[in-house]
Amino acid sequence: MQQIDAAAIETLGIPRVLLMEHAGLAVVRAVHQVVPDPSAPLVVCCGTGWNGGDGLAAARHLHERGHPLRVLVTGPLDRLREEPATYARILRGLGLTLVECLGPEGLGDLDRWLAGCRLVIDALLGIGARGVVREPAASVIERINQSGKPVVAVDLPSGVDADTGRVQGVAVRATMTVAFGRAKRGCLLAEGPAHTGTLVVDPITIPLRLLEGAVG
Numbered sequence: 001m002q003q004i005d006a007a008a009i010e011t012l013g014i015p016r017v018l019l020m021e022h023a024g025l026a027v028v029r030a031v032h033q034v035v036p037d038p039s040a041p042l043v044v045c046c047g048t049g050w051n052g053g054d055g056l057a058a059a060r061h062l063h064e065r066g067h068p069l070r071v072l073v074t075g076p077l078d079r080l081r082e083e084p085a086t087y088a089r090i091l092r093g094l095g096l097t098l099v100e101c102l103g104p105e106g107l108g109d110l111d112r113w114l115a116g117c118r119l120v121i122d123a124l125l126g127i128g129a130r131g132v133v134r135e136p137a138a139s140v141i142e143r144i145n146q147s148g149k150p151v152v153a154v155d156l157p158s159g160v161d162a163d164t165g166r167v168q169g170v171a172v173r174a175t176m177t178v179a180f181g182r183a184k185r186g187c188l189l190a191e192g193p194a195h196t197g198t199l200v201v202d203p204i205t206i207p208l209r210l211l212e213g214a215v216g
């Protein structure tokens with residue numbers, strides 16, 4: 001999938017932000033499949049990579065549709081790469097507060113937010129995650145699971161290894177996972193299916209000839 005992304009972005013010249021926008025819209029559709037109520041309060045948990053960027057892109061659309069939102073980012077906002085930083089700027093311009101969770105002290109509000117929400121979006125870690133889940137993401141995942149709220153996972157449930165399906169210390173238990181381009185092997189193997197929930201695959205406008213030509 002990383003090779004397909006590279007072919008779409010670098011060879012065909014599709015801007016990453018365009019794919020991110022479609023990824024965000026695919027997440028919105030999944031959220032509305034699980035909770036159709038446009039006034040349902042949501043919590044969006046984002047990492048600092050592109051998976052987190054997809055979560056921020058979804059947040060923009062969910063805000064426009066009227067959902068009260070709480071947005072958490074597990075790292076300093078000034079470390080976000082170009083496209084996630086663009087969405088973070090837009091969200092702040094729209095009046096949303098993005099809360100940086102830099103350690104356990106940043107988790108205080110999360111339990112309260114989770115108690116008051118109808119659904120959680122897990123955009124912490126995708127196919128770029130390596131090894132055992134580190135803090136503060138690990139604690140955020142534990143809190144999400146303890147909340148018992150429905151979860152829509154972005155591309156892959158955070159903490160599930162994308163290739164093997166093994167849990168990397170701790171992993172989100174999703175109600176629905178929206179995979180971009182193709183389903184990640186980890187959603188189908190080992191502990192993956194138990195964490196993936198309903199699996200939806202969305203091409204996010206990656207050309208079909210790239211998706212069909214790849215070995216997976």
Ligand SMILES: NC(=O)c1ccc[n+]([C@@H]2O[C@H](COP(=O)([O-])OP(=O)(O)OC[C@H]3O[C@@H](n4cnc5c(N)ncnc54)[C@H](OP(=O)(O)O)[C@@H]3O)[C@@H](O)[C@H]2O)c1
Nearest residue numbers: 019020048049050051126127128129130131132133134155
């Ligand atoms: N919209 C698009 O254009 C598009 C297209 C295809 C895919 N995607 C999305 O992008 C994702 C891949 O993005 P990515 O390559 O940036 O990777 P990622 O899955 O977002 O993960 C990378 C981030 O996770 C952190 N991280 C890595 N291993 C960790 C661990 N064990 N514990 C805690 N944090 C960890 C990294 O921090 P450090 O750098 O500090 O290690 C980095 O911030 C896909 O899954 C998909 O969701 C987006």
